Amino acid sequence: MKTFKLFTLSLISFIFMNINFSSNALAKTPSPEVEGAGVVLMEATTGEVLFDKDMDKPLPPASTTKILTALITLEKRSLNQKVIIGKTPPTADGTALGLVEGEDVTVESLLNALLIGSCNDAAVALAENISGSVEEFSKLMNKRAKELGATNSNFVNPNGLYDKNHYTSARDLALIMREAIKNPKFLEISEKPFYIFKGTNKYDKDRWVNNRVSLLFEKNPLYYKEYIAGKTGYTVEAKHSFVSAAKKDNLTLVSAIVHTDNKNEYFKDAINLFNYGFDNFTISKLINKGDNLGNETLYETSIPLISREDFYYVKNKNLMDSPKIEINSKDLKKINFVKNDVISEATISLNNKVIGKLPLLSGEDKPKTIISTYNDKYNNLFYIIPGSILLVIILTFIIRFNKIKRKFLAKRRYKKFKRG
Structure with a gap:
């Protein structure tokens, strides 16, 4: 009976453990259903893609273009x-602040009008100030x-007004937002939530612009606490787009939803993407940075291989696998180097997929052999001896x-003396 109880307890424990293991193997939040012709969810530190749907498809981005305009500014x-x-900014089509030719404004005020109010005239004004023209x-x-x-x-304007030659992709927009x-x-x-564009030398009234991103406002049903940045976009041809970023603890995510029909859904879709990621x-x-990842032996001297920078990776909470580090060895005899020169590289892989490469620095100067020391000592003689011989000659x-x-x-003087 005792043996049977022990067997039963063991069997129950085994089943319980396997049930837990199976549940961990499943995502806590399943992949979301997201509308849009191009969609991506990207981790900002590494650039790793966590979810995508035709993320490289070229699409018209509308006003999400202004993220790049702001970044460059x-x-x-x-x-x-x-x-x-x-003269040009006041003629810009679409959403505009109402800039007047000759107005004296600051870059900061134009950036606020650009990102909060999505003002096309502000985009043109910044473009002309930086480069002289939109082109x-x-x-x-x-x-x-x-x-x-x-x-x-391929961008042909700073505001995203539709042009058949003006296009980007969900992944590209995420990369641009990641930098911004x-x-x-x-x-x-x-x-x-808003910005007041103060009166200027040409327009004495204040002009208001309002932020239209629902995730920002606490009283909005779509408020998202982790939201940190975003830009919407719309034209008839480009449809709706929304590029945004959110941060929770040390994880920052960027989502891009491009060319979607339903204005009422893209905020919800962004939230679903973020929840899936977090x-x-x-x-x-x-x-x-500075970790010793291994050593190479050269002329009986150990050369430390030092990481040039920090390396982060995205970990799936539901998987137990750990990254593997492989040193790509090189023939150091053929390389001239001193301490802190890049002499090798580490390849990091996870689940048989390469997730990054890391430059490795030498922790020491290249050691000298007896032959190399002899060569260093007498090599100059190759130049000194011929030079010395030439000098003697x-x-x-x-x-x-x-x-x-x-x-x-003396002979000339002697001849002159005899003649004289």
Whole structure:
């Protein structure tokens, strides 16, 4: 009977453990159903994609374009810099602040109008101030986008007004937002419920712009506590788009929903994407900058391989696998290096998928062998000896020349003496 009880308890424990294991293998929050022609959920620190739906499909982005315009402005201009409004901004189509030619305003005020009020005239004013024209600013936009890895994009204006040659993708917009939220001023402006554009030298009345992102307002049913930034977009041809970011603990997520029909759903879809990310994933620091990841032996000397930077990875809460680190060894005999030079690389993989590569620095100067020391000591003789020989030849020539010269002058003096 005792044996039977023990067997029964063991069986129950085994079943219980396996039930727990099976439930952990399932996502706490299943993948959401999201409307939109292009969708992505990205972890901001690593850039890892957690969910996607045709994320690389080129689509018209409408006013979500202004995220890139704001990013470039923050990188190229100081906030208190003055901007004199030219002829073009007041003629901008669509949503506008009502800028007047000759107005003297600041970059900061235009950024607030751009991000909070989605004002197309503010976008044109910033573009002209930075590059001289919309066309030249568009070139800058495309250059910066490519630097961020946004390779499925082509921008022809700073505000997102529809043009068949103006397009991007959900992934590209997420990459641009990922960079933008690194700037504290971008976050500060994004979280303002409204902005008052004060009267200027050409327009003495205050102008108000209001933030339309429901996730920002506590009294709104769609309020989302973790929300930190976002930009909506709409034109008839581009339909609705929403790019946003949220942060919980040390995990920051970026979502992009592009070209969707239902205006009433994209805020809910963004929340569902964020909940899916926060419920199922976390970010972990695997390697610290300065960690010794291994050693290479060269001429009987151990060379430490030091991590050049921190390395983070996204961890699925429901999986137990850990990343694997593989050192990509190189023939250090063929490399000239000193301490802190990059001499190798580590490949980090998780579940048989490469999740990153990490440059490794040398912890020591390259050691010298007896032969290399001998070469260093006597290598210069290769140049010194021939040089010394040449110097002796030149000096000998000068001495002999001077002797010949003296004899010649002595003979001339002797001949003059005899004639005289």
